[in-house]
Amino acid sequence: MSSNASGSPASAPARRRLPRRRARGSSLDPHETRRALLLVAPAVAVLALVIGYPVVRAVWMSFQADQHLDANGTFVQGGFAGLDNYKHWLLQRCGDVACPPGSTGSSFWEVVGITLFFTVVTVSIELVLGFWFAVIMNGKFRGRGLVRAAVLIPWAIPTAVTAKLWYFIFSYDGIANHLFGAHVVWFGDKWAARSAIIVSDVWKTTPFMALLILAGLQLISDDVYEAAKVDGASAWQRFWSITVPLVKPAVVVALLFRTLDVLRMYDLPAIMTGGGAGDGNDTTTLSILVINEIRNGFNSAAALSTLTFLLVFGVAFLFIKFLGASATGAEPKAKR
Amino acid sequence: MRHARIAASIAALSTIALPLSACGGGNGSTSNDAFAAHLKDRGPITYVQGKVNDNATHAIIDQWNKLHPDEKVTLKEQTDEADQQHDDLVRNFDAKNPEYDVVSVDLVWTSEFAAKGYLQPLKGDMAIDTDGLLDSAVEGAQYNGVQYAAPQTSDGGMLYYRSDLVKTPPKTWKELFDDCAIARKAHIDCYAGQFNKYEGLTVNASEAINGAGGAIMAEDGKTPTVDSPEAAKGLQVLVDGFKSGDIPKSAITYSEEEGRTAFESGKLLFLRNWPYVYGLAASEASSKVKGKFDVAPLPGLDGVGASTLGGHNAAISAYSDHKATAIDFLKFLESADIQKEYMEKGSLAPIRAEVYKDPALVKKYPYLPTLLTSIENAVPRPRTPFYPAVTKAIQDNAYAALKGDKTAAEAVKDMAAAIKAASGQ
Numbered sequence: 159m160s161s162n163a164s165g166s167p168a169s170a171p172a173r174r175r176l177p178r179r180r181a182r183g184s185s186l187d188p189h190e191t192r193r194a195l196l197l198v199a200p201a202v203a204v205l206a207l208v209i210g211y212p213v214v215r216a217v218w219m220s221f222q223a224d225q226h227l228d229a230n231g232t233f234v235q236g237g238f239a240g241l242d243n244y245k246h247w248l249l250q251r252c253g254d255v256a257c258p259p260g261s262t263g264s265s266f267w268e269v270v271g272i273t274l275f276f277t278v279v280t281v282s283i284e285l286v287l288g289f290w291f292a293v294i295m296n297g298k299f300r301g302r303g304l305v306r307a308a309v310l311i312p313w314a315i316p317t318a319v320t321a322k323l324w325y326f327i328f329s330y331d332g333i334a335n336h337l338f339g340a341h342v343v344w345f346g347d348k349w350a351a352r353s354a355i356i357v358s359d360v361w362k363t364t365p366f367m368a369l370l371i372l373a374g375l376q377l378i379s380d381d382v383y384e385a386a387k388v389d390g391a392s393a394w395q396r397f398w399s400i401t402v403p404l405v406k407p408a409v410v411v412a413l414l415f416r417t418l419d420v421l422r423m424y425d426l427p428a429i430m431t432g433g434g435a436g437d438g439n440d441t442t443t444l445s446i447l448v449i450n451e452i453r454n455g456f457n458s459a460a461a462l463s464t465l466t467f468l469l470v471f472g473v474a475f476l477f478i479k480f481l482g483a484s485a486t487g488a489e490p491k492a493k494r
Numbered sequence: 495m496r497h498a499r500i501a502a503s504i505a506a507l508s509t510i511a512l513p514l515s516a517c518g519g520g521n522g523s524t525s526n527d528a529f530a531a532h533l534k535d536r537g538p539i540t541y542v543q544g545k546v547n548d549n550a551t552h553a554i555i556d557q558w559n560k561l562h563p564d565e566k567v568t569l570k571e572q573t574d575e576a577d578q579q580h581d582d583l584v585r586n587f588d589a590k591n592p593e594y595d596v597v598s599v600d601l602v603w604t605s606e607f608a609a610k611g612y613l614q615p616l617k618g619d620m621a622i623d624t625d626g627l628l629d630s631a632v633e634g635a636q637y638n639g640v641q642y643a644a645p646q647t648s649d650g651g652m653l654y655y656r657s658d659l660v661k662t663p664p665k666t667w668k669e670l671f672d673d674c675a676i677a678r679k680a681h682i683d684c685y686a687g688q689f690n691k692y693e694g695l696t697v698n699a700s701e702a703i704n705g706a707g708g709a710i711m712a713e714d715g716k717t718p719t720v721d722s723p724e725a726a727k728g729l730q731v732l733v734d735g736f737k738s739g740d741i742p743k744s745a746i747t748y749s750e751e752e753g754r755t756a757f758e759s760g761k762l763l764f765l766r767n768w769p770y771v772y773g774l775a776a777s778e779a780s781s782k783v784k785g786k787f788d789v790a791p792l793p794g795l796d797g798v799g800a801s802t803l804g805g806h807n808a809a810i811s812a813y814s815d816h817k818a819t820a821i822d823f824l825k826f827l828e829s830a831d832i833q834k835e836y837m838e839k840g841s842l843a844p845i846r847a848e849v850y851k852d853p854a855l856v857k858k859y860p861y862l863p864t865l866l867t868s869i870e871n872a873v874p875r876p877r878t879p880f881y882p883a884v885t886k887a888i889q890d891n892a893y894a895a896l897k898g899d900k901t902a903a904e905a906v907k908d909m910a911a912a913i914k915a916a917s918g919q
Contacts, residue, residue, distance in 0.1 A: 198597070206848055227917070231715065231879075233609050253918070255911075255915070257520065257912075257915060258908050259894070259908045259911075260886060260888075260890035260909060261883065261886070261912045261916060262885040301616060343747060343773070356849050373701035432691060437893075437897070438889070439890070450882075453882035454883045
């Protein structure tokens with residue numbers, strides 16, 4: 159993660175240079191292309207080995223059945239299962255019947271909903287707060303460096319520690335209840351538990367969002383604002399017509415990273431609630447479900463992790479396609 | 495450029511798939527050939543157990559090594575986290591690692607490991623003498639009627655009560671909830687156990703169900719028997735407790751430690767917990783109930799209830815090269831002297847009834863007679879190779895019932911269905 163934070167500001171100048179070069183010549187000459195491929199090849203080979211292999215293996219496993227008991231009560235291999243594991247999750251079928259309450263299969267769609275809910279809510283709140291923080295930190299005031307460093311602290315604390323911290327704050331005898339004079343069983347109630355997790359996640363990752371956006375803001379030259387001022391643009395107009403469009407690439411990258419992170423979120427809800435609360439699974443995310451399922455069978459868990467992978471991949475694809483996010487930062491903006 | 499973009503996305507995403515494939519290949523193939531090998535071989539062996547946090551284990555191994563200089567036992571410590579111990583054992587068994595000769599196995603893993611062919615069946619030359627051992631502990635080391643391990647240490651739940659407020663401890667649930675008037679007068683909460691949605695809830699729900707004459711699973715480890723009026727009646731006791739407020743609503747988030755803290759700070763009249771609480775509540779500086787509490791067997795519907803059995807079994811790996819030494823070491827662990835040492839130095843509940851009656855020990859640990867009653871009436875948790883799914887089936891549905899989302903009768907019905915689905919039927 160730390161590489162993301164430092165990668166974006168450094169790559170932003172490159173983005174501004176590239177359009178000009180692209181405008182002059184249509185494409186690179188063939189020699190340069192071949193050399194580029196040669197240079198990239200080792201990295202691609204390593205990626206294929208350490209990333210491609212596990213993904214392919216997980217997909218292969220997802221088409222195998224989990225082992226089951228024979229008549230003597232001994233486990234035997236499951237063999238080829240076709241799409242059974244996927245049917246188990248997507249159609250919530252356990253054998254010939256609908257998965258009964260209390261089996262992992264029965265909660266699949268609920269868990270997908272919970273994961274998407276966490277994603278939409280936390281990322282929206284973080285975007286608004288992060289933008290606000292960034293605008294403040296972009297101003298000139300005394301002690302700006304200190305504020306920028308201090309704001310990073312929640313993000314620098316390991317997630318497991320953050321989770322334990324908020325777990326104590328929201329415990330029944332904890333600070334939250336004392337502060338509001340309330341008697342809320344935070345981790346026993348559906349919405350209370352979800353709110354607690356959202357608050358913790360927002361507290362932890364807003365700084366990350368703020369710094370990425372701040373990096374974008376810093377690239378906007380003061381001259382642009384001054385020119386707009388001379389032309390008589392109001393503060394609001396300057397914000398909407400200059401700040402927002404120019405900072406958009408940075409915002410989209412920040413959104414992409416955060417969205418992918420929340421879609422895979424495991425640690426916060428796992429440590430704070432164990433995935434429980436409400437009906438017992440109301441804070442279970444997809445990653446928690448995958449880990450729980452590993453105990454029941456590797457192959458059905460592989461199918462679930464493949465589905466999770468597809469969901470996350472799909473969201474990332476949509477981001478890149480429609481919002482023009484570029485994870486590498488070196489992508490030229492075609493328009494403008 | 496587009497390819498680079500896609501590759502970068504894959505890089506960002508594939509972290510999901512990594513942890514899974516890292517522990518993939520859990521293929522527990524059967525190993526019946528291994529059962530016949532090395533039965534008569536002797537030599538040094540390795541004993542594997544979770545992190546040693548008692549003063550008994552090292553002393554016991556030293557004692558063995560002094561007696562058997564040619565067949566020394568080496569201790570291999572795992573982490574202190576149960577799930578990680580389980581996964582470490584599975585990995586080493588899968589690799590047929592001969593260096594894991596004798597392993598300490600949590601009661602609830604015994605069936606899974608037996609069904610996967612990891613554990614040497616203790617029959618024929620390898621049989622152990624179960625005379626004088628507690629029946630429930632012996633039963634807890636069996637799968638499908640075969641002894642796969644030797645009971646090593648035991649554990650049982652007890653009812654802690656405030657002896658300064660309650661003169662005679664309740665024997666039944668009705669008596670217990672009648673005593674809640676005392677708690678209301680003293681402005682404290684009445685009863686709590688472990689009701690958070692985790693293993694502790696399985697323990698507490700099983701106790702309620704077994705104590706009312708219900709049973710969760712049949713002997714075969716795959717047929718549910720929990721859908722019965724008795725089981726529903728047992729679970730209903732806890733449901734009613736939550737509804738009336740005699741069990742405080744915050745208890746839905748209690749695990750062992752939260753309940754202990756509440757009891758030690760004087761906010762609870764009755765607490766169901768394990769024996770480890772006794773020493774702490776009697777000695778800790780922060781405890782406000784020193785000298786003001788005692789223990790009793792858990793209540794049932796019409797008499798002493800059924801505790802859920804805890805503890806560990808010692809088992810021999812099917813891949814051990816020195817099984818003759820291993821079985822001798824198992825017998826050594828079960829001997830009365832060693833069992834006494836487990837209790838004396840480690841506060842680990844013995845598996846021999848005679849040790850509980852040792853006058854010197856009873857003087858030092860006054861709860862021993864109560865604990866013996868508890869363990870004698872104890873029922874092991876479902877002995878099934880599908881334990882993780884079965885415990886989830888119990889937890890999810892018991893939790894929903896305690897929260898009032900479904901009735902106790904619906905809960906046991908769903909439990910049975912989920913257990914059935916879990917065992918692949």
